[in-house]
Amino acid sequence: MxxxxxxxxxxxxxxxxxxxxxxxxxxxxxxxxxxxxxxxxxxxxxxxxxxxxxxxxxxxxxxxxxxxxxxxxxxxxxxxxxxxxxxxxxxxxxxxxxxxxxxxxxxxxxxxxxxxxxxxxxxxxxxxxxxxxxxxxxxxxxxxxxxxxxxxxxxxxxxxxxxxxxxxxxxxxxxxxxxxxxxxxxxxxxxxxxxxxxxxxxxxxxxxxxxxxxxxxxxxxxxxxxxxxxxxxxxxxxxxxxxxxxxxxxxxxxxxLAPASKIKDTSWVRPGLVAWSWLSERGSPADPVRQRQYVDFAARNRWPYVLIDEGWNASWVPELVRYARARGVDILLWLHWTALDTPQERDTVLPRLKSWGVAGVKIDFMDSDSQARFRWYDEILPATAELKLMVNFHGATTPRGLQRTWPHVLTQEAVRGAEQSRTRAATNTIFPFTRNVTGGMDYTPVTWVVSDRDTTDAHEVALAVVYESGWQHLADRFETYESHPEALRTLNQIPVVWDETRLLSGEPGRSAVLARRSGDRWWAAGISAEPAGDTAIDLGFLPGGRWLAETLRDGGHGLVRESRIVRRGDTLTVPLAANGGFVTALCPYTGSATCDRPIEPVPATVLTVTPPSTETRPGASVDVRATFTLPAGGPITEVRLAPASGGDPVTAARLRGGESLSGSWRLTVPDDVIGTVELPIVATYRWRGRTVHVEQAVRVFVPPPAPTGDAWVSDLPFLAESNGYGPVERDRSNGEQSAGDGNPLTLRGTVHAKGLGMHAPAEVTVWLGGACTSFAALVGIDDEVTTPGSATFEVLGDGRSLAGTGVLRSGDPAQPVTADVTGVRRLTLRVTDAGDGKNFDHADWAAARLSCA
Missing domain, CATH: 2.70.98.10 (Beta-galactosidase; Chain A, domain 5)
Structure with missing residues (x-):
């Protein structure tokens, strides 16, 4: 820049x-x-x-x-x-x-x-x-x-x-x-x-x-x-x-009028289409299997991103990120802004996401134009830029030149978009002349799932061109796009970055027809809030020569595609349905029957690491061998295989189908770590102008000292934790997004000094090392919950259920839970939302203690 x-x-x-x-x-x-x-x-x-x-x-x-x-x-x-x-x-x-x-x-x-x-x-x-x-x-x-x-x-x-x-x-x-x-x-x-x-x-x-x-x-x-x-x-x-x-x-x-860019190198900023599941199926962001299906869809269609909205869990996101990156898809994660509103949170959360390989974040619910909130923007923007994390601001202020100053901001919401589940053509035709004038607009378009709409199918597809957004979040189920093959074919071709934009015709609230250029191709698209009729497009913006005009529009029985040869100065007439739309791709005519460019998924590759897992002490060394294979297809070029932590790489100028690249390294486990640490091995290669990242890790378990005597669970290090909202709290009830912001653990009026505060669904795993014999706790929904909450509690030893409760609700008496943990190495305490959603499910493990040798 x-x-x-x-x-x-x-x-x-x-x-x-x-x-x-x-x-x-x-x-x-x-x-x-x-x-x-x-x-x-x-x-x-x-x-x-x-x-x-x-x-x-x-x-x-x-x-x-x-x-x-x-x-x-x-x-x-x-x-x-x-x-x-x-x-x-x-x-x-x-x-x-x-x-x-x-x-x-x-x-x-x-x-x-x-x-x-x-x-x-x-x-x-x-x-x-x-x-x-x-x-x-x-x-x-x-x-x-x-x-x-x-x-x-x-x-x-x-x-x-x-x-x-x-x-x-x-x-x-x-x-x-x-x-x-x-x-x-x-x-x-x-x-x-x-x-x-x-x-x-x-x-x-x-x-x-x-x-x-x-x-x-x-x-x-x-x-x-x-x-x-x-x-x-x-x-x-x-x-x-x-x-x-x-x-x-x-x-x-x-x-x-905005300040110049504060980022010198913007090569890592990459706009593109995003598959986003939250609007069409609200529970899907909490389902790693479902998100993997969205990744597969994005990979098949060369959409570069999948956004996982509210509900994702740290226990499975890193592995999903690896799965996606190996297929040429990057993962974006949703965050509530309060998860990043302190320097300590920004210094902890953002590097963790970066270490997982996350490409960007959607930050939500700022909901303020105050000076204090703009000071927060001043803090989060350089923090994300330093880590090369791209940003989408939702629940945010309207654009005021921010994308020039901080070009890693790909889009902002500040619009009543499709997620409001009510779409009107008359409103859609206002946005190009108002909100979208001042900056990228995350409307989340192209949504058949919104049943309360008066727009046609072609109108919906046209929004992907008429609305400008560096990340274009397409918001329906991927099966819906696959059931509209003509729409998907067009969406797969539409760029999101434009070299030129021209308004061809329109009036706010009635219609909008724009032409946008990307490289040597033009895209003309229009949306209407008027009765059926023809729209005439003056093609005077085209350079000389013959052009293929390929139009997607509403037909009598769904979307139809039409082609014709045109020249600069011609008028292209497109029939529009009531509240309809159209998309026309214009490419230099070379004799081809279509403007489509091939959609070539990233080649399937295999990276194996040996051993896949092991157990050792802090500071010890582990011998690791990795093999990266291209089973078929290719060739791929500039292949590099090396540990993520450093070490001599092995390289190949190219690999053809059936060829492999292998290497061996001795890696040292950090001497200040306990629990599970990963030692990643990374293969990178070039494919069709971009770098693909493939990663697998050796999982090394470093056990902490086993507890002795009578031990409180809240005093032990967590080998793993997940929580429905914010962190698991030690000796406090579940609070907000920061550790230590809960209240005293209170069950039916009794305050407990020790224990764990969770928000379902959640679990914590601690190390016993076979040294303990019994576990005991009082469990229930914390008194701070005034609206009915519910949860079930379960004790697991090395993955095997040892004890549990039925559904406990707000106001129920605290229930004692005991378990024989003789010989157990890993103890897990789990709570679920009892099947009725996680709202208000503040679950306490009060006085959780162990008897150990």
Whole structure:
């Protein structure tokens, strides 16, 4: 990623003393003059407008020290021209080249307080920000930033909630209810569109929203009553994108105003299609067998990712990751943001996921535009980037240029997507002109599982092109896609990264037809919320020569595919069903009957390690041999086989079907580990332009000292643990996501100092080494659960059931559980959700103790 910045600086006349008069007005014109911003100072008050579109409206900022919205005196103006060239990893256009005219207006207020107003204008719109240039801490108590919209202007507005998931509505600027509205907001003023947005919001400040008090007046209100920061302070940009609907839809101004990328090497950032099972079958993320089936489907169709949503378990994810990577599929994992809200959690959880081979994370439920939450974004973004973990923010704020600054952010939700289980064509046709303008949108499209929808099959498929998202999470069951072979065939060909985007036609709430280019191919796609009819596509965007146009659309009995030869300037007419859609692939015509490119799954390979498992002491060495085989097919190239921990690799320039590569190493077990440690052996190779990772591990068990005398289970090291929510707690009840945040273990009013707090389903395994004879505990649902919870409890010795309970519910008496553990090496304590779901299943093993030799 590179940035080219050129600047020509012009300083306006600066008088010997500050100018102090009324009625001052300045203009800042875009290079080429398409857009002109106007700044006014009258009676000490500032105003900002966009020529012929938005009349001047009051602006300013108030701090605890000074009111910089009134009593201002002009000091100076300086101007320069900026040209920036940069490359994105996602978005409507990868290569960006923008030229902006910038003017900085300096003012003083009461007591000599200083304010700079920085204005930037491009061919796509205008923006301003406040700069408080003094050093030292500053407390902002509000802005007077506002907009005056003609009351009769059409308006497409999003009622504000901090997750931006309310339905959009069409109204007028004056008729909109008195309420708060989220960014971006779209207005049609005469024949010109104006979009209001923000850019460059981070932990220095808070997110804003629009407050409508009536008429055509809209004001910016911050999420926090006060914002504190170190000076000098630059606030976010207040952005107005203006022009025809194509200018607004294709605009990159929000990204252009954002800080440059903080990541130099983005080669590891890889957009792509994602198979995601949660929407179509909510329980599937907890089922490793089902997730393996999704991996197999993704591998067959060369989808690069599978997202495992809420419900995954650390006991099986690492092995599933290995299974997937050997087939050319990477795993993404869902996390609640509170699992990463402390430095200790980030330093523990993220490296663990990386060590498993996870490629990225979906982080959910931030649900706030506060300064504190933006400071959390400031912390999680470099932490994930350092580990080369890609990110999808769900339950998140709306994009404000984040994907330019942190290009490993592949997408954000901030939309009422298909997971709401209600799809309307009229709403779908608003998103391309509003929410998706400012950044990648994780709508989770192409869902037949949503039964409450008025869209056609072709409409659903077209969403994969009409909506831009670096990770396109396709949200139905894989069997559903396989039962729609024409849809799957098209989905397998659609890219998610675009070199160019053009709006061909449309109007918010009625229709949207876009053309996007990837390499030498174009994709034209449209969605409609109108009655059946034909749509005409002007192919003037094509280069010269003959092109094959291959269209998928709704037919009388399902999806149909049609082909024709076209040239630049032709009109392609596509029949649309009511609320329908279409996807047209356009490729240079070479005589082929299709634009499809071959779908070639990664070759099946076999990696064996010997021994597969062993037992030894800390610091000991283990002799390991590995053989990597390509049974058939190929060839594969740049083959490398080596221990993950280091060691001399064995290599081969290529392997053909039936050939193998072998190596032997002596590996040392860490001297500070107990329990099971894995010593992975990794084979990598190149296939069709990408590196495939195949991994197997020798599982080495390092037993801890066996307990002696009377021992509390909560004092012993855990060989393994899993928990339905957060960690298993020692001597506390189950809390939230952090260790130690539970309450005292309490059963029917009795507080127990020792024991384990779990959340079903969960289990803990400890080492007895055959040294103990008996186990005893009191079990039940902790008193902290006021809504009925339920669980069953089971004691296992070396995998064999020794004792257990029936279903215990909230308020039931504590039940004693005892077991003879003579000769048992591994003791496992397990709780289940009793078959009715895991909500409120806070299960206590109170006073859990052992009698040992």
């Amino acid at each position: 590179h940035v080219l910045l050129t600047a020509a600086l012009v300083v306006a006349m600066v008088p010997g003393a500050p100018v102090d008069r009324v009625g001052l007005e300045w203009t800042v014109a875009a290079p080429g003059g398409e857009v002109t911003a106007r700044v006014g100072l009258d009676q000490g008050r500032l105003a900002f407008g966009v020529d012929s579109v938005l009349p001047a409206a009051p602006i300013g900022i108030r701090t605890a020290e000074a009111d910089l919205s009134d009593g201002l005196t002009f000091v100076s103006r300086s101007s320069r021209t900026l040209r920036e060239r940069y490359t994105m990893t996602t978005g409507k256009r990868l290569e960006r080249d923008t030229t902006l005219r910038e003017s900085t207006f300096s003012f003083t207020g009461a007591g000599g307080a200083r304010l700079d107003l920085v204005v930037r204008v491009s061919a796509e719109g205008a923006a301003y920000r406040y700069v408080l240039p003094d050093d030292g801490p500053v407390t902002v108590i509000g802005e007077t930033s506002s907009y005056v919209i003609p009351p009769d202007a059409d308006a497409w507005l999003l009622p504000y909630t901090p997750n931006y998931e309310e339905p959009w509505s069409r109204t007028t600027a004056g008729a909109a209810p008195v309420a708060d509205y989220g960014f971006p907001a779209l207005f049609r003023i005469g024949g010109t569109y104006a979009m209001l947005a923000e850019s460059d919001v981070d932990g220095r400040y808070a997110g804003g929203r629009l407050t409508h008090a009536g008429g055509g007046g809209y004001a910016v209100e911050l999420a926090d009553a006060t914002v504190t920061a170190d000076g000098p302070l630059s606030t976010p940009w207040r952005v107005t994108i203006v022009g025809d609907l194509a200018t607004v839809t294709e605009s990159t101004l929000v990204d252009d």
